[in-house]
Amino acid sequence: MAMHKYEKISVPVIRRLPRYYRFLGELLAKGVTRISSRQLSDKMGFTASQIRQDLNCFGEFGQQGYGYSVESLYNEIGHILGLDHSYKTILIGAGNLGKAVAVHMSFEKRGFQLIGIFDNDSQKIGSTVRDIVVTDLDDLETFCGKNKVDAAIFCVPKSAAQKIAGRLYNLGVRNYWNFSHYDLTVDYDDVIVENVHLNDSLMVLCYRMTKEYEET
């Protein structure tokens, strides 16, 4: 039923989906059962028109004169995002950032399952993070031989990222969530990289603060 129109969905629309999902989740938790695009628009700061247009990329989830059922829209968007998958995922780097990511993300609710953590620091190897034992990075090949790994999370220094990406590519891993302060670029077009640049976000904050002061 959800197989509606499959023209390519634009990047801005895709980036708004998790936001819809988040707000609908909050409404659901509050026990709200129905909502109109107008009400959502007030809450989220998008226009009602945009919300309707975004949703219509994927199907017709609302009902004229009524609006949307919070629960079923929440589920639909979750499904569109693919959160009902359970992609097997490993984490590379068990430093502060790696641990924070491992502990804070509820991977299971986001379509992923964390099945291994690797580091090359002998101090960390053998320790436990979120019930997973940190393994020597040298054992990556062995591990990937035994387990089908769908995605890898990079919480390693910039200098190490590209090399490890190469190893993982050879092991069949094609999807990367990258925190390494470095734009992972891979020549193969079957690879998906989601780069997270916390520094960029911080610099944007700096820009906005600076401009604010200049204007006043």
Add this chain to the structure above:
Amino acid sequence: MAMHKYEKISVPVIRRLPRYYRFLGELLAKGVTRISSRQLSDKMGFTASQIRQDLNCFGEFGQQGYGYSVESLYNEIGHILGLDHSYKTILIGAGNLGKAVAVHMSFEKRGFQLIGIFDNDSQKIGSTVRDIVVTDLDDLETFCGKNKVDAAIFCVPKSAAQKIAGRLYNLGVRNYWNFSHYDLTVDYDDVIVENVHLNDSLMVLCYRMTKEYEET
């Protein structure tokens, strides 16, 4: 000299600035002294036209027939971003994520200076992160009375964020870098919030992985 045109700069342009800064930093580190928009375009995956247009929002930094001086363009963009400031900043929350942020970000190079860390967990209070002693969150008012705080970083649970934001607003803090899985919304329009939603990024990765599989 940099006071060129101050029509409002669009959000997409602003979000690309840190990226330029990053790539130019890498070129600088490699000892490259000059670069053309075309060469940058090959490296970064934007069109040359876009790069020139973006830069021209702020001034004329290039020279016809030559291109741009890597070093001076790097410095100009750093200045545009406001990285030569030193905004006094506090971190709220010294858990895994807070520690990771404190340790990984070179605030000094990004226009900020970390001057305090707060938590309400007695286990953490008194411990040291990056040479800063973690202080009781109850002492926030005292601290802000003694120190002018420009910005605050939120690494606290969703449930705590909004309340702490209110306290900080009353203490005169107007700028927030928010990791709390919650869109901080403040009614006052002198407030700047940069929300970081790691979950959103993860969900986008999930979407892209899912679509990839569907298409093939």
Add this chain to the structure above:
DNA sequence: TCCATATTGTTAATTTTTTGTCAAATCAGT
């Protein structure tokens, strides 16, 4: 059942963003 109200899905208009083009300017070699 009927009517006034609400709200969607869709198409059209508008706005914003990106890309293409080119004259003017600089550079490098002779």
Add this chain to the structure above:
DNA sequence: ACTGATTTGACAAAAAATTAACAATATGGA
């Protein structure tokens, strides 16, 4: 100093994204 190759900055064109408008349809109460 002259010439051909580059490359910018500016403007024009194209593409993309957002907003507006509205017919079609459902709701809820009389």
